[in-house]
Amino acid sequence: MSITVRVPTALRVYCDDAPVLKLQAPSVRAALDDLERTHPPLYRSVCDETGTVRRHVNLFVNKTHVRDLQGLDTPLSEGDVVTILPAVSGG
């Protein structure tokens, strides 16, 4: 199941400046597991040590936020795009 992960600019330092990563994953959780193995600093920037996606990070499958799908258990299909985006917040 080949899918694409889009990496925000701020996190590309952890993947040799690559804007996208291609990997095999049947679900969002599996995609994150893959990142934990292959790009640990990138994974730690997306998830805390309990495996929870950080509060101000949003994950989308194609154009839909995973909270409106099945969360981390959202299944992925061939060609899906998982986008990591920082939330609109600050101060």
Added chain:
Amino acid sequence: MEQRVILCIGTKKGVFVAESSTDRESFSLRGPFAPGVAVYAALIDTRAEPRIYASSCNAFFGMKVLRSTDLGATFEETRQAPAFPKEDGRALANIWSLEAGDEEHDLWCGVEPASLFRSGDAGDSWDLVNGISNHPHARQWQPGNGGLCLHTIVRDGNRVHLGISTGGHYLSEDGGETFAASNDGIGAGFEPDPFPEYGQCVHKIARHPDAPGRLYIQNHGGWPDSPGIGVLRSDDHGRTWTSIAEGLPSDFGFPIVVHPRDPDVVYVLPLEPMTRTCPDGAPAVWRSEDAGRGWGRLDRGLPGERSYFTVLRDGMAIDDVAEPALYFGTTTGQVWIGRDGGERWDCLFDALPPVNCVKVAAV
């Protein structure tokens, strides 16, 4: 022979490094590094070739530890930041303290939720210190306004003193393997029991190597029904504590600093307890020259009115050059220098982001 004085200034929007010759007449400024990201802890490590460490609390992407090997010309992330084991269930929320350990690359790190980590490789990997992080009291501590943080690590040979808000003072006498609450005399004005075994909101702890057994604490004071619990001294390695607040305009404050060559000289920066700002809008550092038996006001050069900033727990430091200078950073983004031990104050920088911490070293 020291040639330069280095200031490391952690702010709400990154870390800055200021540098001066040892005359401290003028400081250059570089940074911000980790721009836009809050930095609560810093360490200028002078044990060997100087290194600067800083925590970086990224609200989006989590905690990082930054390291500079060129006196703050550049910073890089260490390989890993402290992290709880997955099965622990806790997640790192902030890094509040970085201190040097025994060996050249040993570091100690206090975090939120209140726990302690150690590194043996200059911050590239970290181990949780179970003696305090999984202490039987640990799940009973409550967060103060700044969060549940282990913010102070004071090492004295095999003794290790920790400050936890709100957990109180914990003492190890076996090099950090085991810890016990040691709060006899430290009050908690927000508890029904004004002197509980633990749970105090200790703000900062300081010691001087030339006065074995003596420690100073700035505790959370400012309680009308519990006067004098805010500034304390111990003469028995932190087993018992006695108020030294008499003579201060307020026993509420955050930092407490000891003179580098005279353990009887101690500095605090009293704040109005309800607003946590300068009393009457007129900031002043207060100095005791007799270990807290009496206090005098140091305000020459500081604003005499309309100044309502806060100086946070790590926001004041003193260098160890001849005629030491004090430094404090404010939540309004100013950094002040008090030359001649705080006798003459000048503003070094007046428009930085809100300052969380100020560290200084001569290198």
